[in-house]
Amino acid sequence: MLYIHFSAADLSRVRLAAEPNPAWELLLSLHALRASSAHVVFGSWRDRLATNPDSATRLLAALAPPRGYSPDFLTPADADGVPSLVDAVLGTSRTRLRTELAMLIGERRPPSWMQSMADGDLDSLHRLGAALRHYHERALLRHWGRIRAVVTAEQALRSRDLTEGGVERLLGSIHPAVQWDDPVLKVAYPVHQEMHLDGRGLLLIPSYFCWGSPITLYDPNLPPVLVYPANRGSLPLVPPGEPEHVVNAALVRLLGRSRAAVLQDIAASGPTTGGSVARRLDISAASASEHAAVLRNTGLISTHRVANTVRHTVTPLGQALLRGRQPVEAPRRAAPPVVSIGSGRHGTRRECAEPTACAC
Template sequence: MLSIHFSTADLSRIRIAREPDPAWEILLSLHALGGPADHVVFGPWRTETLTRLDASARMLLALAPPRGYSPDFLTPAGAPDVRSAVEAVLSTGRRRLRADLAQLAVRRRMPSWTRLLAEGDAETMGRLGSALNRYHDRVLARRWDRIRAVTEAERALRARDFLDGGAERLLGCLGPPVRWEPPVLTVDYPVDQELRLRGRGLRLIPSYFCWRKPITLLDEELAPVLVYPANRGLHLLTGPERPGRSALARLLGRTRASVLEEIALSGGTTGADIARRLGMAPASAGAHTAVLRSTGLIATHRVADTARHTLTPLGLALIEGHLPIDDGPYGTGPPGPQH
């Protein structure tokens, strides 16, 4: 469990990142590369990306294992673009390099070159900078507009939460792994960790490649951040564009299609939120989610007294266009027999 302790001053100093953070997207996309090939979101991207990597990526994969600790110095605070982020990484002092790499070596055998990296060896640091730039240019740059679209949409959702209910609502709507129990934000986390903000506030960073659970830095003295999964909704990095809304509406009915899209856009939501956002009665939202659940398009998970609806792989495939929906003049689905 991660526990983030707020003061009154901290509540007034919450910020949401304007743009996708290049350093965090690099790190978390490297984590995703170590995941399963059949991952519902990242599987196709992973398969495509592995063909694009060159030998320099091995250095990054060694520093960013898919599970456990990754060095804090790889995600410097507030870099507006990848070049600035790489410059900040390369300016890391030896004390930080040594501490972070020692922490990384606690649970895994590290390559011999990490000893040179820990000492700030100029050639090794140069190799790291080149690897970061090449990885971003080969893997992320061509998809950056889609990544930006996701984070901008997420920022708009969180801004609406703040306007509707202030910091309390903003912190309370970050997703099922996060619970706001004033004055502490608790996050499902693989280890026990305390983060005391001490008036510094908290920078929230929505991330495309953050999966399921938020992540933060290990060192409490660094600028406090919480990187959390942005609602990827209808934006995948690979595959065809999603079917037209009219086709989906003809298949499911206009209102039920809107409910399915709302669940997709939110990355998982409650019936009450569906009703509020779509302007329908809670009973009507419940009836539509029941049909979507019975047809295998969504799954419903209950946590305490709250039921949250999420897309199933079948629902995701439908809404992303991996299942055929004929958008022609004769209705939906594959053509029937010709008479």
């Protein structure tokens, strides 16, 4: 069991995350890779990744076993996107790296790259950062809109509990494995763990990839969090009949996975802002702007301003590229005659291509 001890001050400092947490979704998705291929939510997603693992997936899977301890430095408290997640992980102190990796390894002999990482080797840390970025693009980027929708719906339900019944109702309703027994929150847990909040409050993080029981950090000195399952309706990550890839493999090779995802997102969302694209795909605003500029310069999207907002729309060429076939050209018609009105060296001259509709 996990026992979370509250004071009166802690009850007033309970918070509910409104957005998917990229660090926890990434970590728990690595756990989900060990799920059965028949899993109702993760099955088809897991099959594609687990049957064809790349070096990034293998490296991260070694750091995040599905049972037991995973290093706390993989889920930094201040990560609000993949760029800040990578920065926070790479900024982990050498002492903490050594301590947490030693707990992960236990009595086993660590692989050489993990030993180098524990020693703070910069090349090993940069390899970890690259693996985090690559895995997010390969495994999560395509599905971030669905993950966000599930987490947002859960957050709305729990916000209603808080409004109608207060914080105690909120704490008692987040999951069947959680019981509020004033002043202690009891959570069914695989090991015995005591968490004393000591006035720090508690951040509740609904997570799409959290499956089964809630989870928390091991180190009691870190900012207290409780991550719990958000997918109450067991919404599958890949709906039946939906293709797994963002676009076909050839287009991914042509544009790159992130740029292809931006094109796909703009196509699916209609006129949309760069900031909205960045939030849905969990990339930085600068990255979304850079991808949009390239897509615009190649004629795949158009950009127009509405009031003070810049919006992007996929062009017919972009739509055709996503569908994998040439755009259908409108039938050509003969150019209408040009009628000149006015003459003289200093007179006004106007040309009208549609004389029958001209009211000049």
